[in-house]
Amino acid sequence: MVRLVLVLGDQLSEGVAALAGADPARDVVVMAEVMAEAASVRHHVKKIAFTFAAMRKFAARLEAAGWRVLYSRLDDPANSQSIPGELLRRAAETGAGEVLATEPGDWRLYRALEAVPLRLHLREDGRFLASHRVFEDWAAGRRQLRMEYFYREMRRRTGLLMEGDEPAGGQWNYDAENRKAAVGKVFVPPLRFEPDEVTREVLALVGARFPDGPGRLEPFWFATDREGALAQFGHWLATGLPRFGDHQDAMLRGDGFLGHSLISLYLNAGLLEPLELCRAVEAEWRAGRAPLNAAEGYVRQIIGWREYLRGIWWREGPDYARRNALGHGRALPAMYWGAPTRMACIGAVVGQTLEEAYAHHIQRLMVTGNFALLAGIDPFAVHEWYLGVYADAHEWVEVPNVIGMSQFADGGVVASKPYVSSGAYIDRMSDYCGSCGYDVRLKAGEGAGERACPFNLLYWDFVGRHAARFRDNPRMAQIVRSLERMSSDRQATIRAEAAAVLARLDAGETV
Numbered sequence: 381m382v383r384l385v386l387v388l389g390d391q392l393s394e395g396v397a398a399l400a401g402a403d404p405a406r407d408v409v410v411m412a413e414v415m416a417e418a419a420s421v422r423h424h425v426k427k428i429a430f431t432f433a434a435m436r437k438f439a440a441r442l443e444a445a446g447w448r449v450l451y452s453r454l455d456d457p458a459n460s461q462s463i464p465g466e467l468l469r470r471a472a473e474t475g476a477g478e479v480l481a482t483e484p485g486d487w488r489l490y491r492a493l494e495a496v497p498l499r500l501h502l503r504e505d506g507r508f509l510a511s512h513r514v515f516e517d518w519a520a521g522r523r524q525l526r527m528e529y530f531y532r533e534m535r536r537r538t539g540l541l542m543e544g545d546e547p548a549g550g551q552w553n554y555d556a557e558n559r560k561a562a563v564g565k566v567f568v569p570p571l572r573f574e575p576d577e578v579t580r581e582v583l584a585l586v587g588a589r590f591p592d593g594p595g596r597l598e599p600f601w602f603a604t605d606r607e608g609a610l611a612q613f614g615h616w617l618a619t620g621l622p623r624f625g626d627h628q629d630a631m632l633r634g635d636g637f638l639g640h641s642l643i644s645l646y647l648n649a650g651l652l653e654p655l656e657l658c659r660a661v662e663a664e665w666r667a668g669r670a671p672l673n674a675a676e677g678y679v680r681q682i683i684g685w686r687e688y689l690r691g692i693w694w695r696e697g698p699d700y701a702r703r704n705a706l707g708h709g710r711a712l713p714a715m716y717w718g719a720p721t722r723m724a725c726i727g728a729v730v731g732q733t734l735e736e737a738y739a740h741h742i743q744r745l746m747v748t749g750n751f752a753l754l755a756g757i758d759p760f761a762v763h764e765w766y767l768g769v770y771a772d773a774h775e776w777v778e779v780p781n782v783i784g785m786s787q788f789a790d791g792g793v794v795a796s797k798p799y800v801s802s803g804a805y806i807d808r809m810s811d812y813c814g815s816c817g818y819d820v821r822l823k824a825g826e827g828a829g830e831r832a833c834p835f836n837l838l839y840w841d842f843v844g845r846h847a848a849r850f851r852d853n854p855r856m857a858q859i860v861r862s863l864e865r866m867s868s869d870r871q872a873t874i875r876a877e878a879a880a881v882l883a884r885l886d887a888g889e890t891v
């Protein structure tokens with residue numbers, strides 16, 4: 381009897397578990413562009429276009445390899461507009477009673493698949509280097525989970541950058557060398573791909589169906605197939621890797637990409653594989669074309685952070701996105717959707733995000749994430765924003781980064797302390813402050829609160845609001861003590877000036 385093989389928009393790998401367990405002579409592949417996915421949050425139009433174009437090309441690739449593919453286009457009048465609905469429709473068409481699927485990286489979809497009245501065979505997603513079992517075995521019995529130890533385990537398991545049992549160069553981690561600013565530096569830009577006929581058709585569809593965005597659809601220059609994704613990565617290997625570590629945390633107004641590789645959207649969609657990228661990076665180092673700190677820094681992001689956070693997401697379960705350890709409830713300010721702001725850093729990162737569906741790690745963590753945390757924005761609203769606006773965002777990777785690393789809403793599962801800073805950090809790592817309506821040197825009580833950098837005002841107010849929680853945190857205790865050593869007048873000024881900023885946010889005024 382025929383079986384349906386479900387391939388989701390981020391499962392575009394020929395070796396994905398559902399396909400690996402199926403038989404092209406007997407089984408039928410189901411792929412579907414549906415509103416339930418495209419509009420599950422306010423998705424950036426570039427993300428929707430990338431997903432649909434990559435899905436269409438992958439479907440053609442499967443057909444060329446001998447599979448029968450039933451592909452539902454968004455504008456097909458028969459399309460039921462949900463994944464379960466399309467499975468039922470295709471089951472009725474083909475007489476199939478069983479579905480082979482690969483675990484989705486989103487609990488909402490996971491639950492929806494389980495509820496489909498067909499016999500479901502859900503396979504673990506084998507595209508990760510650490511299976512659920514490997515992560516669980518590593519985590520079991522540990523009082524505290526930390527990425528660094530998991531990463532070392534992954535280095536040993538994969539043999540990447542190892543000399544026998546020892547890390548290459550004698551050190552596991554060269555992060556301390558990766559904190560340089562980039563003012564005055566010039567970086568080679570990423571490749572830009574001219575949309576072909578398939579992509580142009582998708583762009584017309586997305587433009588017509590999602591005329592109000594969010595985000596800007598064109599120019600659209602992402603790769604939409606494996607060959608393009610490999611070309612982008614190869615270009616970066618030659619031009620970006622040698623300096624990757626050095627300026628990883630830097631931010632520049634005129635360059636949103638700096639030396640970053642821009643492959644997360646392809647990797648997360650399934651067009652690239654994590655191990656092939658790491659092996660290529662290691663080969664560059666072994667050939668003497670890239671320094672060890674660059675190669676190690678890159679490999680750590682992929683076999684360390686990416687795998688670790690996915691393990692945490694799975695382990696913490698379906699309610700993880702709803703955590704709110706700090707009890708934050710403020711609405712997401714309109715400036716996150718492009719409303720005017722006097723804050724040059726937020727303006728630059730949000731502007732770039734709406735233009736490109738991309739921002740690099742430190743922009744996400746230390747600008748938009750930092751501000752949301754300091755201002756006490758509802759973490760679920762922050763999560764929905766990140767899930768929507770970035771082309772690489774899928775729940776399994778976005779939620780642990782946002783709820784865990786960025787918003788400390790999980791109470792410290794991912795981060796040992798909240799990632800918050802005053803304006804000084806942004807000033808050190810970027811050129812944003814020079815063109816800002818605020819003065820990064822002014823703190824609470826120094827001149828009018830209207831001119832002092834909001835990060836400076838909100839930073840100490842945040843520490844004060846959460847002093848009881850952070851007093852016992854070894855990495856925060858010193859900061860809490862610094863606040864408590866300030867005079868009561870000064871503390872009152874901090875509270876008053878921060879309250880004025882927050883009141884402006886609540887009133888929907890420009891900040």
Ligand code: FAD
Pocket residue numbers: 639640641642643644645647648678681682685686687689739740741742744745749766770772773774777778779781782785786
């Ligand atoms: P590079 O800087 O060139 O790094 C190489 C690769 O390392 C990335 O492509 C990515 O696959 C991996 N990587 C690096 N850091 C992380 C990390 N923290 N978690 C997972 N993988 C990592 N990444 C996503 O892929 N999807 C998301 O939805 C996402 N949301 C984020 C939200 C916040 C608040 C923060 C702080 C980070 C988030 N990240 C997310 C991680 C990181 O910002 C992106 O992976 C990175 O910016 C992608 O750009 P790149 O390919 O140029 O990365």
Ligand code: DLZ
Pocket residue numbers: 387388389390391412413414415417418419423427428431484485486489774775776
């Ligand atoms: C991101 C996305 C979008 C925008 N649209 C679709 C879609 O129409 N059909 C589909 O199969 N997948 C889509 N995706 C990717 C899914 O949302 C993805 O499978 C989940 O985020 C699980 O990780």
Ligand code: SF4
Pocket residue numbers: 722723724725726802803804806807812813814816817818819820833834835
């Ligand atoms: Fe951002 Fe403050 Fe610098 Fe302005 S002064 S760019 S708000 S950090």
